[in-house]
Amino acid sequence: MPKPQQLIPLLPLALAAGLLFAKEGAEGQDEGKDAALWVYATGQSRGALDPCECVEGMSGGFPRRLAVLAAERKQRPQRLFVDLGDQTGKAFDPRILEKKTEAAYELLRMGGAAAVVVGETDLRLGPVKLKRLAERAGVTLLGANLKDGAGERPFPGSTRVRVKGVAREVLLVGVLDPELGDPSGELELGDPLQAAQAELAGQKGELYRIVLFHGPAKRAERLRKLRGVDLVLCGHDQERVLPLREGEGLAPLLEVVRDARSLARVGLGERAQATHLLLSGRIPDDRAARARVERYYREVADLPGAKRTPPAEGGQLVGSRECADCHDYEYKVFKGTKHHGVQKRILAKDPKRAQLAECLACHVTGPGFEGGFVSMDKTPHLGEVGCEACHGVGGDHAAAGGTEGYGVREGGPKSWKPVCLTCHDATNSPGFDFEKALAKIKHWTK
Structure with a gap:
């Protein structure tokens, strides 16, 4: 019986017909050609527009991610791409955080992201600035369980999208694990289960219902019990590739790998099946994505020096x-x-x-x-x-x-x-x- 979950390094082959990817080590791979909808997911880029290469051969990076998405689109046009949040990374200069988040959102839009969940590190910029950056880039941020001091939600809780070649609309609901907190201190994080239930309750019609949870799988488990949900995607600090979780009466759940080192692919049909596509250095960059990353490097290089502070110990x-x-x-x-x-x-x-x-x-x-x-x-x-x-x-x-x-x-x-x-x-x-x-x-x- 072939295993539906695999980690597949992608080897680029330049062919006259276009860019294709051959799969190494994919023996027994369940291709799932009968899937009615393909869902692709990443999460926790944490500022890694490119892999940092502090260690040789690191995986990840937006140029590789967008190259794989483009190649997959040719083979599986009925596809949807989402991201589980945390675009910002380490930086002691808030101007760099803003530039990096702006670049990440633009790259996600270039990759066709249907929705992006708000992650806790994203909130370092504050909800107002974060919302402005997303709107400017044309990206939909979701945060169903986030409310400000006035009880208002700064971000929508869900979005409905149509996917070419798919009969049903897709409902995407996004929630953030309240245990991760809000570093800006401006928002209250409510119960993700209750927030997701409220979003699902008002939706009518024949839909694919997908819940996006920014948080670890152990705290996403209870979302699997939500009635009518077809898939739960989650992710936070997961370093290993894990198989799709299935169970009688429960929605299938898949946890994405941190630092966007791989691209999760889930096929929804008679049964769910999952694959992780490793974004290795053998994948050639998407040219447009590479150009946007290079622009970011130029922008931060041209920033005037930040004000220096005295060392704490003097x-x-x-x-x-x-x-x-x-x-x-x-x-x-x-x-x-x-x-x-x-x-x-x-x-x-x-x-x-x-x-x-x-x-x-x-x-x-x-x-x-x-x-x-x-x-x-x-x-x-x-x-x-x-x-x-x-x-x-x-x-x-x-x-x-x-x-x-x-x-x-x-x-x-x-x-x-x-x-x-x-x-x-x-x-x-x-x-x-x-x-x-x-x-x-x-x-x-x-």
């Missing part, structure tokens, strides 16, 4: 070489790690993206702070993940000839894990093993 950043006078052994160990000289290596590999503020945040010392990294020309001594990136500003410590307890945490080396995970998270360092990484940078003697 003092002056001095660079790791200053530490070597007293910490010779530790400095020698540091020079043998990948933290040493990292910005120079990245500049040689990808000079364009190496200068982006979102990348500098994890590749240099003190970006955005007074006396912190500016450029390799002006502040070369800070162009790496130096001692002060973890231990704190060292100027006062060095000037005093060393002070007891500086840059040391109670609990020993393993207590530093939260600091490491600030940059070595699942987005930028998939598969990061803290214990192994700790052994590679061991520079303490006690």
Whole structure:
């Protein structure tokens, strides 16, 4: 019996008839040609317009996503594309968050997104600005369980769409997991089950009913019990590809992979079937999407420098070489790690993206702070993940000839894990093993 769920790397083949994708490792794949409607879904791009490539061979990125959608459209024209939210990523400059979200919404519109759920990281921009960006891009944002202080909903809860070649209309209902909260503090998050029920209740006619839940599968389970629902799509921080969940009397549920590393495809017919299409580096970019991403890079590169703030602990950043006078052994160990000289290596590999503020945040010392990294020309001594990136500003410590307890945490080396995970998270360092990484940078003697 063929398995209906597979992770399929896509290998591009340039053929005279157009761009097609051959499937590697797809033995036993259930093609489901009888499906009446194909639903494609991604989620949690988290600012990754391109995969960051901090680790070689990372998957994802809008140019690959739109290339696959275009190829799939030729084979399965009766299709619908949705996104489960979280377009924003790391950035200490709110102007970059806005530019990135604007680009993401435009790219989603270019991909034909029928609806996009509001994610909690999107709300960093505030509901008013978020709504304006979506409207400008021509994207429909959904948030059935979101209300402002006046009890009004800033976003619609559902939308009905027609799909070419599909007899029934499609009703899309979008809700956000209230446990994820609203970082803007401007909205109240109600019960997603009640909000979805209210949206479904007033809809008449023969419809496909699909609920989009921004949140993990364990909290999406109860949405499967909603009467008449054909499919529940969810996603939040899921790193592994999981099969379609089915059950008697329950709507099928599929959880998408975080960072939009793959494109989920669900066929709805006599039975639901699901496939995950891996957005690997073997997929050629969609040209229009690549052009929009490149425009984003130019826009953020041209932004005037953000106002710098003093380091919280005060003092002056001095660079790791200053530490070597007293910490010779530790400095020698540091020079043998990948933290040493990292910005120079990245500049040689990808000079364009190496200068982006979102990348500098994890590749240099003190970006955005007074006396912190500016450029390799002006502040070369800070162009790496130096001692002060973890231990704190060292100027006062060095000037005093060393002070007891500086840059040391109670609990020993393993207590530093939260600091490491600030940059070595699942987005930028998939598969990061803290214990192994700790052994590679061991520079303490006690």
